[in-house]
Amino acid sequence: MGLWAKFKNTTLYKSIYRNEYPDTPRNQVLVILNSLVLHLHPVKVPRRAVRVSYTWGLGGLSLLMFLILTVTGVWLMFYYVPAVPDAYLSMRALETDVIFGQFTRNLHRWAAHGMVLAVWLHMVRVFYTGAYKPPRDFNWVIGVILFTVTVLLSFTGYLLPWDQLAYWAIAVGSEMAGSTPVIGREARMALLGGHTIGQATLVRWYTLHVLLLPLACIALMAMHFWRVRKDGGISTPIPYEEDEAEARAEG
Ligand code: HEM
Structure with missing residues (x-):
């Protein structure tokens, strides 16, 4: 077992980082929710609400x-x-x-x-x-x-x-x-x-x-x-369905 993997099993590491590595959607959500700084921001933001324009x-x-x-x-x-x-x-x-x-x-x-x-x-x-x-x-x-x-x-x-x-x-x-x-x-x-x-x-x-x-x-x-x-987050410039359709078309 590598040194880093051993360190991740220690009580010290677990007392600071309570979640697994954020490589699944569930762990990504947990990392945001359990961080004092990151939890101020919503876990998910609809793309239509954060358009610069x-x-x-x-x-x-x-x-x-x-x-x-x-x-x-x-x-x-x-x-x-x-x-x-x-x-x-x-x-x-x-x-x-x-x-x-x-x-x-x-x-x-x-x-x-x-x-x-x-x-x-x-x-x-x-x-x-x-x-x-x-x-x-x-x-x-x-x-x-x-x-x-x-x-x-x-x-x-x-x-x-x-x-x-x-x-x-x-x-x-x-x-x-x-x-x-x-x-x-x-x-x-x-x-x-x-x-x-x-x-x-x-x-x-x-x-x-x-x-x-x-x-x-x-x-x-x-x-x-x-x-x-x-x-409900920042107000929406265009209807949700329209935005979803656009996102799907963009891939
Ligand atoms: C120190 C001053 C202010 C700060 C730091 C601030 C910050 C913010 C931020 C970060 C947002 C998220 C959306 C965006 O960036 O546009 C927001 C939304 C909003 N702000 Fe402010 N704001 C301030 C002053 C004001 C003033 C003067 C008004 C109106 C009189 C206002 C009314 C609103 C409203 C209604 C929203 C929701 C907008 C939406 O959902 O589209 N804010 N504000």
Whole structure:
């Protein structure tokens, strides 16, 4: 008996891999179901639902942008100082003193633009294919909240460099919130952490940007993907029978 075959009989191997080699349909299904990472994806996906020209991969691209933003964002947190006298200088220092500093900062910024664009186009795709209709109506609602969170993430991040652009963007944003009927004054106070833009504002927006909104986004995305599975997978562009006939003709 070879060394590998002997190893496959050990308790150590069996404690990690509980299935036989995936060379039969049954074992292939078991491998997917028993893996923490792989089981997130359905075992079988109808070919008609994953046509690139149907989804354009836009939901996946939105997720990819979010992952790039998380990795580059955590890296930026090693250098960024959320204090009024230091924020701008720490960003300047990052560009000149830190290896790949400017590159990573730009990657974070471009991925942020990319995510807003991808999420928006994904929403347009869902709308034009009618995929918002029942049973996917609740997932559309989760999507609208995800879109709002994406825009808020972008806006709160815009403030953090504490340059003139950022400062006046908050001035405009908080004035807009201040014009809300009935609760305008309270909304403005909540955003600024006081009557004027200052340290309290920076800490609030920093916490929203690096903690609260990303956590909300992760929780909503988990629900969103779960619902895609529960609603019967991605909606179908053409009737099942037509697709099967096409698949048979293609061999
Ligand atoms: C962070 C933002 C988002 C991520 C990561 C995301 C991800 C995904 C993924 C991976 C899918 C599978 C199909 C595909 O890729 O097109 C999907 C489907 C879907 N998404 Fe999103 N999505 C986001 C935002 C939105 C928004 C803003 C809406 C609408 C307001 C939305 C509504 C839907 C619906 C209804 C489906 C089912 C579509 C179908 O079955 O054809 N999503 N989403």
